[in-house]
Every structure is written in structure tokens, then in C-alpha cells.
Amino acid sequence: MATDPITVQVIANGIKALIYEMDAAIERTSMSVIIREQHDFGMSLIDERGWVISGTTFTGGSLAEYAAANPVHPGDVILFNDPYISHGEISHLGDTMIAVPIFWDEKIIAWGIAWGHHMDMGADAPASMPTQASEIYHEGLQIPPVKLYKQGELQHDLLAIIARNSRTPDMMTGDLLALSSAGKIAEKRVHELCEKFGGDAVLETFGILFQRAHDTMAKLIQLLPDEEPIVFEDYLDNDGLNDEPLTIKAAITRHGDRVTIDYTGTSPQCEGPVNYPINESLEKMGLYNMLRLAAGDKVAIDPELDPNQGVEDLVDVIVPEGSFIRPEYPAPVSLRHLSLGRVDEVIQGCLAQVFPEVVPATHNGSLNCYSMLGRGREEKDRWLCFEVMAAGSGGRAAIDGIDAFSWNTRLKNAPAEFVETVYPVMIEQYSLRPGSSGPGKQRGGYGLIRAIRALRPAKLYFLDERHKTQPWGLYGGRAAQPNDAWLVRADGDLVKLPSKFDDLKLEPGDMFVMRTGGGGGWGDPFERDPALVVRDVKVGLLTVDQARERYGVVVDADTLELDETATTEIRMNSEPVLEWIDRGMPVDSPAPGEFRDVTERPYPWLVVPELPAEGSLATA
Numbered sequence: 001m002a003t004d005p006i007t008v009q010v011i012a013n014g015i016k017a018l019i020y021e022m023d024a025a026i027e028r029t030s031m032s033v034i035i036r037e038q039h040d041f042g043m044s045l046i047d048e049r050g051w052v053i054s055g056t057t058f059t060g061g062s063l064a065e066y067a068a069a070n071p072v073h074p075g076d077v078i079l080f081n082d083p084y085i086s087h088g089e090i091s092h093l094g095d096t097m098i099a100v101p102i103f104w105d106e107k108i109i110a111w112g113i114a115w116g117h118h119m120d121m122g123a124d125a126p127a128s129m130p131t132q133a134s135e136i137y138h139e140g141l142q143i144p145p146v147k148l149y150k151q152g153e154l155q156h157d158l159l160a161i162i163a164r165n166s167r168t169p170d171m172m173t174g175d176l177l178a179l180s181s182a183g184k185i186a187e188k189r190v191h192e193l194c195e196k197f198g199g200d201a202v203l204e205t206f207g208i209l210f211q212r213a214h215d216t217m218a219k220l221i222q223l224l225p226d227e228e229p230i231v232f233e234d235y236l237d238n239d240g241l242n243d244e245p246l247t248i249k250a251a252i253t254r255h256g257d258r259v260t261i262d263y264t265g266t267s268p269q270c271e272g273p274v275n276y277p278i279n280e281s282l283e284k285m286g287l288y289n290m291l292r293l294a295a296g297d298k299v300a301i302d303p304e305l306d307p308n309q310g311v312e313d314l315v316d317v318i319v320p321e322g323s324f325i326r327p328e329y330p331a332p333v334s335l336r337h338l339s340l341g342r343v344d345e346v347i348q349g350c351l352a353q354v355f356p357e358v359v360p361a362t363h364n365g366s367l368n369c370y371s372m373l374g375r376g377r378e379e380k381d382r383w384l385c386f387e388v389m390a391a392g393s394g395g396r397a398a399i400d401g402i403d404a405f406s407w408n409t410r411l412k413n414a415p416a417e418f419v420e421t422v423y424p425v426m427i428e429q430y431s432l433r434p435g436s437s438g439p440g441k442q443r444g445g446y447g448l449i450r451a452i453r454a455l456r457p458a459k460l461y462f463l464d465e466r467h468k469t470q471p472w473g474l475y476g477g478r479a480a481q482p483n484d485a486w487l488v489r490a491d492g493d494l495v496k497l498p499s500k501f502d503d504l505k506l507e508p509g510d511m512f513v514m515r516t517g518g519g520g521g522w523g524d525p526f527e528r529d530p531a532l533v534v535r536d537v538k539v540g541l542l543t544v545d546q547a548r549e550r551y552g553v554v555v556d557a558d559t560l561e562l563d564e565t566a567t568t569e570i571r572m573n574s575e576p577v578l579e580w581i582d583r584g585m586p587v588d589s590p591a592p593g594e595f596r597d598v599t600e601r602p603y604p605w606l607v608v609p610e611l612p613a614e615g616s617l618a619t620a
Helices: 005-029 061-069 156-164 169-197 199-221 280-295 309-314 336-352 416-422 530-538 544-551 564-572
Strands: 041-047 052-055 077-080 095-104 107-117 146-150 230-236 246-255 258-262 315-318 369-374 384-388 425-432 448-454 458-463 484-488 494-496 500-506 511-515 596-598
Touching (some): 005 052, 005 107, 052 199, 107 169, 146 156, 146 169, 156 169, 169 199, 199 280, 199 309, 369 448, 369 511, 384 416, 416 425, 530 544
Parallel strands (some): 258 315
Antiparallel strands (some): 077 146, 095 107, 246 258, 369 384, 484 494, 484 511, 494 596
8 A cells, every 4th residue: 555544544534524515515505495404415426437435325337438438528517317327326307416527637536426306307296206107208307418517617508408397497406506516515625635645645545445345345245144045025005007016025145255136026117107227336335334234243344434336346236127126218217216215125124134133123114205386377376395204213122213214314304384484384283193103122113294284276296105014023023004194175074195196186275194104113012111101101102002902011091100910911911922024914095096085084183273264375
């Protein structure tokens, strides 16, 4: 090694610092709620091959292909969002990638990349995520790699075309420029490192970071059983058009020093938009990240090291052609995040069989989103509210799951006060959802209830999963409650909604209610500390009956105090839990296109104030 270890570490810390600076710049300068408030964006530094060095795990092999076929100059900024041309590096049209080439000694040594999900990219539905799409042409503007800036000059004509195709043109423009600025920060900071330590030292540091990840992955692979496939499968409710479940199946097999992820057995490409064009390099880094979290103290891990593509040559990924996780163009992909989360869960289910004391039960199995699009001819009626909801995470061997958790850990819920200030809506209730967590020695986290009332005419769009299946529990833990969604008309009529739909008309006073699921439980719930069960009863998260049925804990209905004698008797006579996984039971939920009128409200329901005075809603 030509560069001393201290200098290498200083450069490595400088790389990590520039990622944080990019993150802060995007948050400060972007315009849309989904990027600025909910953090649906990411940023990375990648090398000239497109290999991720540090940052969020988004690779850039398609950039290397572009640079090999097209002249790239200092001051250029590349823009694209095409899932097929980018080999799944960007996997639906709602996201765009901005890439700034970083030159040193007249050659590209790295790229500063930033991506973000836009409020609208033009499509049959806002946020470019129509649930009824049957081909990608329904999902918005497809952009192959093009230059947003040429040698420092903004291409206003290109920006005008993109803005014209968006329902939120100002936000679209502002967000693209914010992402570009973040890429320029990466360029500036890498130049500073090269000026201070020399370009060769910076490039050597890239290689050392790759080697560290490679060496760590080699150790992690040895923790897996050799030549014995670890198999798991899970299911999506439907594809948004057809009410048939879709299977994701994975087998993880170690062969000596290498490991293979094989998705053979996964359902074929589907008609609806849950197709997910998997990028193999991202899968490799995802496995590395899960393994290093599962390994605990079995392998010495550098906690400061981001997942990077130093693991590339240790992992093989087999994805069947024509499956819905390797679709053929022009298959729709707008809801691919619902499949992405389930792919991660399937890998989690595999690793839970190897590391039962570390891997948690599953979360609610979805990343549910809604859009409300104002309808009307006047400027004040053209508004778009878009949010992503949280739910419960799975219980773990040593601790309960997390309440109000998102498996995309970068995301945040938008504050109710902010949403009510910006949009003509009222958040009538925002709370944990009692009874939603999976019972266990360590219970799952609780999901949420969020009730949003439209104050002006709007159209509602919704995309969700896990309405027909329950989030699974592990090693005696029980499955959690699934997600569901409801519409309460201003006249009080109640409608149970399917998990995916577009273009549902709302009148002033209509209220949309989402109830997100909990996380699965871990361990026998009859071994849970009774005091913890009583605590949940006292704060209203469990009923007295649920405490008895789910945990064998008897609580006095009047005093809410523990009956120790009755609790001990019930638990002594209980049957031991033998299954390693509990998937729960199939759930009756409306099919795509079915809006089910109901008269009985589900439990738990809302505590909602009276409607505003008649006539005040339409002008709110």
C-alpha cells in the first residue's frame, strides 16, 4: 500500500462526510413534500465503473455504459429514469437519477449521484404510480440518459419538456436542480481530497474500501450452511389488475467461498404494475447488509463501512427471465416498491432460519402510499397531496418491534400540521392502531391509523399490500394484523377499499382511513412478561379480552390490575408452540375494482369530531 493507513482513513471519512453534505443539501433545497419532508431520496459516490463506494446502495453501471458510448465533459450532468435501460438501477419512472462526472487528470475517476422520487412525473395517476397500468407508457415520461447540463450550461429546453409533463412543474424543476446541486457537492469535495492528498491516494482509498467489504463478506458467507439451500417464499396480494397472488421464492446456497441467491419458482411477469426489474448488484449489496446485521458479534464488522460493491464477485444472483422480478419491456413497474419490500422479506425469512436469535419477525409487508389530487378548473383546485405511511416492525429475540416503523428507514411521516397547512385536508386522527401488533414473547410493533378528510373535491389514489395475508411471526410468535383501508362518506356511509385503486372521487367531507398492520411477534406470547401486557392494556393498545386470548394474561376489567393466580393457571395449561413460523390466516379483502359497502365498523375505529358547519368545506 503506497498510502499510509492514517491518510486512507482521513480520505474515507471525507468520502462519508460528503455523503452527509449531499443529504443535507437535498433536504434544504428541494421543493416537494415527498423529498424534503419524507426523505424519499438518496445519494452515493461511485467509481468510474459505476461501483458504489459509499452512500445509499444505488449502483451506476449504466453510467459507465453511457460514458463509453458518448463524450462526457467536466460540467456535464446526466439525467435518466428509465428502468430498463438502467438495468433496474432506477426501477420505476417516479425516481430520477442525477449524475455528475468527477474528473481528475482529464479522466473520470468517480460520479456523484443523487436520486429522488418526484411528486409527479406525468402518468395516468399522480406520483407516476398508477395502479391500473398495463404497460410502462401509462406510467409517465421515460427518460434515457441525457445531459441536463452540458459543460455547465443548463439545457432549458429539456427541463421545459420534463416540467410540462408534470402536474407539479415547479416542484419537478426545483427537485431536479436540488439533486444536481448535491452531485456538484460530491465533485467539489472529491477535488479537494485529490488536491490535498493526491489523486492516486484517493483512488487507492476507493480500492481499500472495496477490499474491506470483500473481506467482511467472505467471513459472513462462512456463517451459512455449506451446500444446503435455505428456502423461503412469500406472496403479494395481487398485481392491481387481477386478483391472483404472486409468489416470490428464494433459495440461498453457499458453495465454499461463494453464495448464490436463486429466485427460481417466482411467479411469471404480471399484467399489472407490481413487476420489479431487479438489479443484481443491488441484490448483492442487500445480502451483504442483511448478513452483517444478522452476524452480530460472530464476525468483526466495521460499523463505519457502508455497503459497497467490493462484494460483487462473491455473490451470484439467478433471476428467471420473464418472471415478475425480471420483466420484459414494456411491462409496467410503477408499484415495484411493493414487490421490492417483499423480496427483502423473503431474504429475511431465509436468514431467520440460520440466525434465529437475531433476525426479527417481519414488518407489515408494505410501503403504502396515497395521493389526493384536487379536481376543478381554478388554480386553487390544482393541488396534490402525497404521503407514505409507517407501520409496525417485527419483534426480535431480545426486544419488541418498533411502533410506527418504515422498512425504508430513510422515510419520515409528514407532520399532520404541515399537511393541513399546505393542502385543503384535515387530519382527523393520527394514532397507533390498538391490537395490530403480532403477539410474542417480544411483541411486534403497532401500526398506525391515519384519517384524512378532504375539504375540497379531489380524486383519491391508493397503493398498498398485505391486505390478504398477515405479517408472519417467528419461533412461537404470532402473525400481526394486516393492512386495510376505508372510505367514510360525508353522509356516514362506510366503504371497505381494495389495496390498490385509482381515481376514486371524493367530495368535501369524505374521509379516507388507513389502518396499517403491525409487525409479527417473536417467541411464545405466553412467555411474555405479564407486566408488559398489562401496560399495553392500560394505555389502550390491548383490550382485556385480547390480553387473555393472545397472552394468557388476566386483567381485571374494573381496576386494570393483573390477576396473577388466574394468569398462572391459564399459562400452565397452555399448549406449547411448535411451529417456527406463523403466517396467520387468509384475510377477506376486496379484489381490485371492488368497493365494498359495509355497515359494521372494524375494531378499533376512530374518535372523530363532528363535521364543520355546512357550507364551510367547499371553501376551506
